[in-house]
Amino acid sequence: MSMLRFFGCLILTSLVLYSSACRSTPQGGEAASLDVLATTTIIADVVRQVGGEAIHVSALLPVGTDPHAFSPTPQDIARVVQADLIFTNGAGLEEFLSSMIESAGSAEKVVDLSNGIKLISSAEDEGHQAGDPHVWTDPNNVLIWVQTITTALKNADPSNSSLYEQNAQHYREELTNLDAWIVAQVAQSPPEERVIVSDHRFFSYFARRYGFQQVEAIIPSFSSLAEPSARDLAALEDFIRQHQVRAILVGTSANPALAQRISQDTGIRLVTIYTGSLSAAGGEADNYLDYMRFNVRAIMSSLK
Ligand SMILES: [Zn+2]
Structure with missing residues (x-):
């Protein structure tokens, strides 16, 4: 083996070792595998609580954006195409969504978090037949989100199922505590x-x-x-x-x-x-x- 080839091999080996050592290693030694997109920062946070280190999650909408008024750029559509899973609020919150998902051809990756939530509707609000999309103002609805998110992550990445279950259990307790805290605050009036x-x-x-x-x-x-x-x-x-x-x-x-x-x-x-x-x-x-x-x-x- 020539000196040049020897050093070439050495550099290549250290690069491989380096890159695998730098990845975070959740349960089972698996590197963060799922690339997950959420429409709003609120959904991204809840997904992150369940996914922990096993997923990479980002929000499509920048901080401070009104979800009703958002219009996606070509770069946003590229992010939708690349993502493994896309969590949406549904119930008409993301008015931009259906045309974007259509142009990205990504309908099968979409997890609609309004599934399983009983929507409040109003006869006066004709533009939004689905009902009020702001379901997260009650933490008990976010408990339903957590169930849907856990199931979707486990289906997409069964090797980290027990990690997702543990994270979900911990976060459910935090949501239950939040609900009790709100009840106590409101009782003061x-x-x-x-x-x-x-x-x-x-x-x-x-x-x-x-x-x-x-x-x-x-x-x-x-x-x-x-x-x-x-x-x-x-x-x-x-x-x-x-x-x-x-x-x-x-x-x-x-x-x-x-x-x-x-x-x-x-x-x-x-x-x-x-x-x-x-x-x-x-x-x-x-x-x-x-x-x-x-x-x-x-x-x-x-x-x-
Ligand atoms: Zn709104």
Whole structure:
């Protein structure tokens, strides 16, 4: 063997050793194998809690994006083509989705997390026959997500089944604790004072679970893309005065112009919440559990 070939072999061997040593090794010594895409940052976080080190997960929508208003680029379609699995909220949240999945030819990789969840619908909201897509405002619906996610990951990657089961079990406990914490927070205000006004119809599932009697919105729709009429706005201002509403909850991705106008007309406060997206990594609401705690604190402060 020539010296040159000897060193060539040595370099090649060390490269192979180096690259395998650098991969994370979850249970069974398997390298992170699944490339998983989630539409929103909220879904990406929940999928990450179940998948742990065995998957690589990223969100299609950048932090701070309104999922109703998102329009994908050719690069986004390429990510859809490359992914092994795509978790979507479904129920009409991602209005861009069906045409994108069609152009990417990836329908069989899509896991629709609204499966198994009973949707709340409203006769007035004709554009969204499916119902309210914001199911995650009740952590009990996220428990159903966790079940669907666990099944999908196990089917796609059976070698890490027990890891996914363990992670799911741990996260279920965190969700159950979150639910109990919200019940305790909400109990501090009398039921007749539990009123929510938000930028669009966002809190149906939260309101049903935690006993909020009145839920109104500036945009009287499950989609932030709808536009309120002058009559809608006048009716909302009447509602605010009649029910002595103290604050409007405005999502970070909402256009604040209408909320500011109503605030000027009625003297009501504006309180910031997170709606369709988590905060940036390292921020105050960069995972689902902190996102819910942040919003619950905002809701409770809006009642005072
Ligand atoms: Zn929304």
